[in-house]
Amino acid sequence: MNLLVFGYGYTASAFIRAERKRFTDIAATVRTPEKAALLGRDGVRGLVFDAGVRDADPTGRVDPEILASIAQADALLVSIPPDAEGDPVLRAFGDRIGASAPLRWIGYLSTVGVYGDHGGEWVDEKTPLRPVSERSARRVHAEEAWLALGRRSGKPVHVFRLSGIYGPGQNALVNLQARTARRLVKPGQVFNRIHVEDIAGVLAASLERPGGGIYNVTDDEPAPPQDVVTYAAGLLGVQPPPEIAFETAHLSPMARSFYGENKRVANRRVRDELGYAFRYPTYREGMQALAAAGEGRS
Numbered sequence: 001m002n003l004l005v006f007g008y009g010y011t012a013s014a015f016i017r018a019e020r021k022r023f024t025d026i027a028a029t030v031r032t033p034e035k036a037a038l039l040g041r042d043g044v045r046g047l048v049f050d051a052g053v054r055d056a057d058p059t060g061r062v063d064p065e066i067l068a069s070i071a072q073a074d075a076l077l078v079s080i081p082p083d084a085e086g087d088p089v090l091r092a093f094g095d096r097i098g099a100s101a102p103l104r105w106i107g108y109l110s111t112v113g114v115y116g117d118h119g120g121e122w123v124d125e126k127t128p129l130r131p132v133s134e135r136s137a138r139r140v141h142a143e144e145a146w147l148a149l150g151r152r153s154g155k156p157v158h159v160f161r162l163s164g165i166y167g168p169g170q171n172a173l174v175n176l177q178a179r180t181a182r183r184l185v186k187p188g189q190v191f192n193r194i195h196v197e198d199i200a201g202v203l204a205a206s207l208e209r210p211g212g213g214i215y216n217v218t219d220d221e222p223a224p225p226q227d228v229v230t231y232a233a234g235l236l237g238v239q240p241p242p243e244i245a246f247e248t249a250h251l252s253p254m255a256r257s258f259y260g261e262n263k264r265v266a267n268r269r270v271r272d273e274l275g276y277a278f279r280y281p282t283y284r285e286g287m288q289a290l291a292a293a294g295e296g297r298s
Helices: 010-022 033-042 064-072 088-099 134-153 172-177 196-208 225-236 253-258 268-274 283-292
Strands: 002-006 025-030 045-048 075-078 105-111 157-162 164-166 183-185 193-195 213-217 243-245
Touching: 002 010, 002 064, 010 025, 010 033, 010 196, 025 033, 025 064, 033 045, 045 064, 064 088, 088 134, 105 134, 105 196, 134 157, 157 196, 164 196, 172 225, 172 283, 183 225, 193 196, 193 283, 196 213, 196 268, 213 268, 225 283
Parallel strands: 002 025, 002 075, 025 045, 075 105, 105 157, 157 213, 164 193, 183 243
Antiparallel strands: none
16 A cells, blocks of 8 residues: 655654555655655655745646655645635646546645634534634635545545644653643633544554544543643653743734633544544643653653
8 A cells, every 4th residue: 555645744754654665655745845855864855845935837837756646655644734815735736636547545734723602512413614813714614625625536535634743752741851741720621632643543443444534633532731730740750840920921823722622532432433532532641642752751
């Protein structure tokens, strides 16, 4: 099986590390030739695609290696975010992707932000979408565009709505070590999270059952963000940072916007349809494993 990834970031690279033996050939895009050259160390063919410069130039010239990889791919994973004009991968390569004969699985990484704010109530894949931020509204349009491509081409498209991602190098333990962790308190506020290894596991389970569909990829326990920091501090044996009232906190507009969405996200469809059992069903198991691996310690 051949895999092509658009956007070799934190999540995609974790998936490739976990499932490398599944694939005969793996190609992935990055933004610069210098980064593409480094992917060889990971056993990945590096391709250059920078949507910020131009998806495909006005004359239609694109990297021929990308076109060849699309034509040979059995599985396609997309983790590049949409921009103001829509999904850059679809703009540049949508027709080629739809016409690729061997392609039997398309995965699109989205966000639970598409649900918007539900006042702390539970949401699932059937909940109407009402995004609050422009970022999430763009995701809704991108999801719709990928699902439309699936309907036109007959190829199974899988939309994975991810909650807050954490894992090695990206967690409350390392934030505590770097002294950047904060305990912001907004009464009633909860967030779901997902360990990056569980994202990789869900993608692998989907590859085994490539029927298409929308899946919430999230843990079992939405929790107040300050509780996660307190728990991580306990694992490290350090004092947690003092609590800060949300109203008085100095936050970037993007960070503040996250707190404008309060919901509990259900993951039953992943369990029922894909048969996936979460390795880290709550942040506690995830943080324990990370601490045992030395995260957050000098």
